[in-house]
Amino acid sequence: MYPASFDYFQAENVEQASRLLREYGEEARVIAGGQSLIPFMKYRLALPKYLVDIRGIPGLSFIDKKDGCVRIGALTVHREIEESDLIRSQLPIMRDAAPLIGDPQVRNLGTLGGALCHADPAGDWGPVVLALEGRLKCVGANGERELEAKDFFVDAYSTRLQPDEVLTEVVLPVPGAKSGGAYLKLARRTGDFAMASVAVQLTLDEAGVCQHIGIGAGAAGRTPLRVPDAEGVVRGEKISATVLKEAARRLSQAADPIPDLRGSGEYKREILKALLQRAAQIAASRCKERR
Amino acid sequence: MSTGTGKGVIGQAVKRKEDKRLLIGKGIFVDDIVLPEMLFASFVRSPYAHARIKGIDASGAMKLPGVVSVVTGEEFASFIKPLEAHSLLDTSAAESLKDYGIAVKKAIYHGEPVAAVVAVDKYVAKDAIGLVEVNYDPLHPVLDPEESMDDKAVRVQDGTPSNVVWHRIFSYGDLDKAFSGADLVVKSRLYFHRVMTAPLEPYAVIASFDKGGGILTINSNSSHPGRDAFLIARSLNMSPNKVRMICQDNGGSFGNKNNMYPYIMLVGYLAMKTGRPVKWIMERNEHLLASSHGNEMIYYGEMAFKNDGTILGMKARMIADEGSELRSEPRGATNWIRQLTSVYRFRNIQMDINCVLTNKCPTASMRSYGKQQHSFLIESLIEKAARQLTMDPAKIRFKNFILPKEMPYKNPTGGVYDGGDYPTCLKRTLKMVGYEAWRERQRKLREEGKLIGIGISVAMEAYGGNKSQMALWRKGLKSSGDTGSAMIKIDAEGHVSASVDSMSMGHSHETTTAQIIAEILTLSPDDIDVFPGFDSWITAYGERGSGSYGSRFGIVHHGAILGAAQKMREKILRHGAFMLGIPVKKVDLVQGRVRVKGTKKSVGLKEVGFNAWMNTGVLPKNLEAGLVAHHVYNAPLKPLEAPELGRGNFSLTYSYGAAVAVVEIDRETGMTSLLKFVCLEDPGKCINPMVCEGQVHGQIGHQMSAALFERLIYDEDGRLLTSTFKDYLAPTAADLPKLETAIMETPALFTPLGTRGMAEGGGAPLVAVVNAVRDALSPLGIELENSYIEPEDILKRIRGSSHR
Numbered sequence A: 001m002y003p004a005s006f007d008y009f010q011a012e013n014v015e016q017a018s019r020l021l022r023e024y025g026e027e028a029r030v031i032a033g034g035q036s037l038i039p040f041m042k043y044r045l046a047l048p049k050y051l052v053d054i055r056g057i058p059g060l061s062f063i064d065k066k067d068g069c070v071r072i073g074a075l076t077v078h079r080e081i082e083e084s085d086l087i088r089s090q091l092p093i094m095r096d097a098a099p100l101i102g103d104p105q106v107r108n109l110g111t112l113g114g115a116l117c118h119a120d121p122a123g124d125w126g127p128v129v130l131a132l133e134g135r136l137k138c139v140g141a142n143g144e145r146e147l148e149a150k151d152f153f154v155d156a157y158s159t160r161l162q163p164d165e166v167l168t169e170v171v172l173p174v175p176g177a178k179s180g181g182a183y184l185k186l187a188r189r190t191g192d193f194a195m196a197s198v199a200v201q202l203t204l205d206e207a208g209v210c211q212h213i214g215i216g217a218g219a220a221g222r223t224p225l226r227v228p229d230a231e232g233v234v235r236g237e238k239i240s241a242t243v244l245k246e247a248a249r250r251l252s253q254a255a256d257p258i259p260d261l262r263g264s265g266e267y268k269r270e271i272l273k274a275l276l277q278r279a280a281q282i283a284a285s286r287c288k289e290r291r
Numbered sequence B: 001m002s003t004g005t006g007k008g009v010i011g012q013a014v015k016r017k018e019d020k021r022l023l024i025g026k027g028i029f030v031d032d033i034v035l036p037e038m039l040f041a042s043f044v045r046s047p048y049a050h051a052r053i054k055g056i057d058a059s060g061a062m063k064l065p066g067v068v069s070v071v072t073g074e075e076f077a078s079f080i081k082p083l084e085a086h087s088l089l090d091t092s093a094a095e096s097l098k099d100y101g102i103a104v105k106k107a108i109y110h111g112e113p114v115a116a117v118v119a120v121d122k123y124v125a126k127d128a129i130g131l132v133e134v135n136y137d138p139l140h141p142v143l144d145p146e147e148s149m150d151d152k153a154v155r156v157q158d159g160t161p162s163n164v165v166w167h168r169i170f171s172y173g174d175l176d177k178a179f180s181g182a183d184l185v186v187k188s189r190l191y192f193h194r195v196m197t198a199p200l201e202p203y204a205v206i207a208s209f210d211k212g213g214g215i216l217t218i219n220s221n222s223s224h225p226g227r228d229a230f231l232i233a234r235s236l237n238m239s240p241n242k243v244r245m246i247c248q249d250n251g252g253s254f255g256n257k258n259n260m261y262p263y264i265m266l267v268g269y270l271a272m273k274t275g276r277p278v279k280w281i282m283e284r285n286e287h288l289l290a291s292s293h294g295n296e297m298i299y300y301g302e303m304a305f306k307n308d309g310t311i312l313g314m315k316a317r318m319i320a321d322e323g324s325e326l327r328s329e330p331r332g333a334t335n336w337i338r339q340l341t342s343v344y345r346f347r348n349i350q351m352d353i354n355c356v357l358t359n360k361c362p363t364a365s366m367r368s369y370g371k372q373q374h375s376f377l378i379e380s381l382i383e384k385a386a387r388q389l390t391m392d393p394a395k396i397r398f399k400n401f402i403l404p405k406e407m408p409y410k411n412p413t414g415g416v417y418d419g420g421d422y423p424t425c426l427k428r429t430l431k432m433v434g435y436e437a438w439r440e441r442q443r444k445l446r447e448e449g450k451l452i453g454i455g456i457s458v459a460m461e462a463y464g465g466n467k468s469q470m471a472l473w474r475k476g477l478k479s480s481g482d483t484g485s486a487m488i489k490i491d492a493e494g495h496v497s498a499s500v501d502s503m504s505m506g507h508s509h510e511t512t513t514a515q516i517i518a519e520i521l522t523l524s525p526d527d528i529d530v531f532p533g534f535d536s537w538i539t540a541y542g543e544r545g546s547g548s549y550g551s552r553f554g555i556v557h558h559g560a561i562l563g564a565a566q567k568m569r570e571k572i573l574r575h576g577a578f579m580l581g582i583p584v585k586k587v588d589l590v591q592g593r594v595r596v597k598g599t600k601k602s603v604g605l606k607e608v609g610f611n612a613w614m615n616t617g618v619l620p621k622n623l624e625a626g627l628v629a630h631h632v633y634n635a636p637l638k639p640l641e642a643p644e645l646g647r648g649n650f651s652l653t654y655s656y657g658a659a660v661a662v663v664e665i666d667r668e669t670g671m672t673s674l675l676k677f678v679c680l681e682d683p684g685k686c687i688n689p690m691v692c693e694g695q696v697h698g699q700i701g702h703q704m705s706a707a708l709f710e711r712l713i714y715d716e717d718g719r720l721l722t723s724t725f726k727d728y729l730a731p732t733a734a735d736l737p738k739l740e741t742a743i744m745e746t747p748a749l750f751t752p753l754g755t756r757g758m759a760e761g762g763g764a765p766l767v768a769v770v771n772a773v774r775d776a777l778s779p780l781g782i783e784l785e786n787s788y789i790e791p792e793d794i795l796k797r798i799r800g801s802s803h804r
């Protein structure tokens, strides 16, 4: 599998990258880790004439905490998230997801920013960032702006990013002390894309009543799915099998999974239900652990 | 000079000689080879399963700078003769089946080559592919083999009297008596799904033509180079001696690289046409689409039992979905004949064999070729009977095993089982898995609502195939036996080297060859250099069958290596005795030195080698100069007793093994996970336990993943949907269970070293997984008749069960 020919630029800073993107328009593409773009080019599903490599841009690979938020640079690779102590203590749900992405080679090269911009409907970071109510910083010719994760995804492989914009940073509010999160993914084989996945971030009060919940689902439609309807069922309630069953039902109603060789839409809805209930139970037990 | 004594080297876990160069990335694979002026080929492939080709316009492609030539199927057909296989079939289909390896006038499967582009590099070649305009007229694709059998069905190949290209019924014993006297008859329509092997390296070929000498040199990763040379030469109208086949490192075959000869022939023609070397490296999607697939089979099977579990007989109607061409077929569709009743004692059988063409990729050899399908048939019927008789699945098998005291046992075809102990094999496997304890746990966990299953499979795998099997489908063919060829040379400084007419594809041939020679020549394996490849101009290759397939290395090649080593030992002794000035019977070989018995007086290999090559003036007439020993091992196999009746001994050895799988099925997702997996195999004498263990690991990986992961899926238009590794679920090491394996050594009775061949497993791992899933679902009253475990299907059946 050989890609069509293309020209290649190495951007030195975000402004330069944005300028190149603007200059070459539709025919140009950002390349970060290349773990999605290169396979697409090899299948000739993507035929960019110009590649703008942003990996050389300094200051886009970091994980830190500021103003109650964990901030992750767009070029941070999956492996760094998997191994970060800060992530482990502040956002353990990310630590659930990271090791499930592809294989070690993919995790050593693929970036958080690339995964979000690629917007694979079955990608792992989408549901997690949605459940955490993250924000995405983008820089383009018109300067910087911040988008809510729930507004970022438009369709399969398509986002609200302007053609000349580069995603630079993902901002994730750290949930309170009584919060627990869990990410569960069902894959046909180790390192595969999800047949279905669910991220739940849950905050309980002393009495075990849900104060706050974020639910994100992967492979549940043409984009990663935030499910306010299911969240509403749980909020204000104690976590019980009945409540979770209803939330699962709402999720499966909201979901419109793309049928493929791994299963029909109907089947994927069924597993979404099972995953939501299981992930919520794990998240709830983690709330208790942290208390 | 020697660092060892050779004593007991056979049987030791000697480290692999080939590992170093491979692990440091210095293996020589076809794509590593760059020849001057080399061009690159790429194939235009049919997007349709079945379509008339009305025209091909290459003018756009030819305009692309760097494109040298575009060759259509019709041009190929005007130069090459169709491949031999079809023309020798003993049915009326033979005349109309014509295999050029490329579509001529009509494409008959998705991915079939339609034209070839040759260009200065692979990128240009690939770009040009998109510029070749093929005008197709799509035809109705025939995909269901049962529909294809209908007289009114559209013909896959023009002019064939029927899509059923070979049909035969074979009967043994008294079937009526078996079935009329039965307490229980179980019936199943079983389906063995389409699956293939996914070696890391797809097909790779470089062809170069020396116009002066008329020699076509082929560098390839074929596993069957000797046979390929014959086939290619015949089709290209030249002598096989003018086709020089060179193979070295190979990224895996598992049967698949036996089937690349059509491509070698096409690339060969491209080199002859352009006058420049042409490289072609198959891409992954091409490999999945259009290399070769494994046998896809439907069985209507019936088995008759007594109430105590004794098998009385079996009849089965097999519908083999051969795909669009017969490449190695009907070998896979007849390989059951080599192990008709597996490890069991029943003697009344009827097999009704139907080889049917469909518009899919041709099927051909794949590890446990046609044999795992046969195991699946037998073991599925036994499993079903055990459930209906409420008998433990282990117990019903013990009831039916052929016993060690009956060895050598003659099966109903006349196959002679060469020793072995089937009851002990299963007993040991059950012990390894902790069978009783697992049954107990299963009872408890079932009460908690868990779906736990324990699956057993015992399988035979016949190795060392008798060439007379082909007489089944080629009337009057005078061909029988099997051979291997090996050559050993000792140079003027006493260095030992060896070559064998095999192809090593991860089999550790260099290592085990050195072990056998070391033992006989009283050396260390480190002292022996084994040529890591095959070169038809250098390797003393025996016959067109040479190569590696059907696990024959451990049989015919070990026989050849042993024979050559013994001849060499004799030569060394005679030269040494001459140098020492005493009769041969008074000398011995010790640590690579010829020593006068009972004394310390000796000469080393270095001196012997020097004298034999460099001081030949002194040699007496009856002492041949030089130290070269060549041996062709002739396996003791006779022609078939009655080919038309399917009677004879089809194999030299009959290996066997058992596997037990424990699975849990998730009620809410339908997913199966392996909790435990145990596998035991009897290779006869084991030359290197580490190598044997590795082979069993591969067999487990391959066959358990065929049950749980790998499946080729065509849509209703005949388009292959699983044409990338994203959708063809080849597993990685992370998907394998913890492997618990063991080797049991019962020497084979008819091979020189007692080796039996190994590593194909007869499908035991696959069937063990399927039987485990069946066992897990049995409380729900669910019967599984497919070899593939599909989570969605499992969930549906769980949800649909009335026993929930």
Ligand SMILES: Cc1cc2nc3c(=O)[nH]c(=O)nc-3n(C[C@H](O)[C@H](O)[C@H](O)COP(=O)(O)OP(=O)(O)OC[C@H]3O[C@@H](n4cnc5c(N)ncnc54)[C@H](O)[C@@H]3O)c2cc1C
Pocket: A029, A030, A031, A032, A033, A034, A035, A036, A037, A038, A039, A054, A074, A075, A100, A101, A102, A103, A106, A109, A110, A111, A112, A113, A114, A115, A116, A117, A118, A120, A122, A123, A124, A125, A161, A165, A166, A167, A168, A191, A192, A193, A194
């Ligand atoms: C074998 C394999 C298995 C995989 N398995 C999984 C899995 O299980 N789960 C999962 O979630 N993913 C999986 N992936 C995808 C992986 O996570 C990729 O790393 C990720 O999708 C893309 O990140 P990247 O940095 O490689 O982006 P690239 O491939 O370089 O780019 C992807 C797309 O995003 C754009 N882009 C990249 N960075 C930016 C940016 N900063 N600003 C604007 N646009 C940008 C590019 O233009 C391109 O369109 C797998 C990939 C492979 C090859």
